[in-house]
Amino acid sequence: RNRISRWRDPVAAVRGAQAAGSFYDLADPLHGAGSPADAMMLADFSTYLPDDLLCKVDRTSMAVSLEARAPLLDWRVAEFAWSLPMAMKQRDGVSKYLLKRVLGRYVPQDMVHRPKRGFGAPVSAWLKGDLRGWADELLDPARLAEEGVFNVEAVAPLWQQFKQGERKWHTHLWNVLMFQAWQAHWRKARADVTRA
Known part of the structure; x- marks a missing residue:
């Protein structure tokens, strides 16, 4: 449960609460998501991305009259990415393996392999x-x-x-x-x- 909640035991925090199901419980029905990794990516793609990340991008960019774009979310790019085997998505502990290989041809390696930096509120x-x-x-x-x-x-x-x-x-x-x-x-x- 703590994979989907900040609370180790979310039921303990709320009086009379019962544990809710999660995408992890529904891995099979997730459009044939396949492996647990695919199910987790689909869960992120279906919930966290549109309901959290893209909302924040839209609000913060529009606050300064900027129209943001996310070219990697173009349906053709997303469809191609979903069609890739897992070995091209993650290999030897490297996530976004294929993307980083291609990007490495055009930008310095230290930029390609730099750790993620979030935009968390303080x-x-x-x-x-x-x-x-x-x-x-x-x-x-x-x-x-x-x-x-x-x-x-x-x-x-x-x-x-x-x-x-x-x-x-x-x-x-x-x-x-x-x-x-x-x-x-x-x-x-x-x-x-x-x-x-």
């Missing part, structure tokens, strides 16, 4: 800085207990350990904070409508 710095008070309020154990969605015993220790610099739980906590903020917004909106 959530840890935010939670240690300007957003700490906001997070303290939303992750207050009494509030979590009263609202009854999250298991206080699972969430509160992570926040304490993070604040004390013991562990880097910011990615786990951010998901909880987003839910808490969403819930607070809609509870306030409902209360405003009721009063009106």
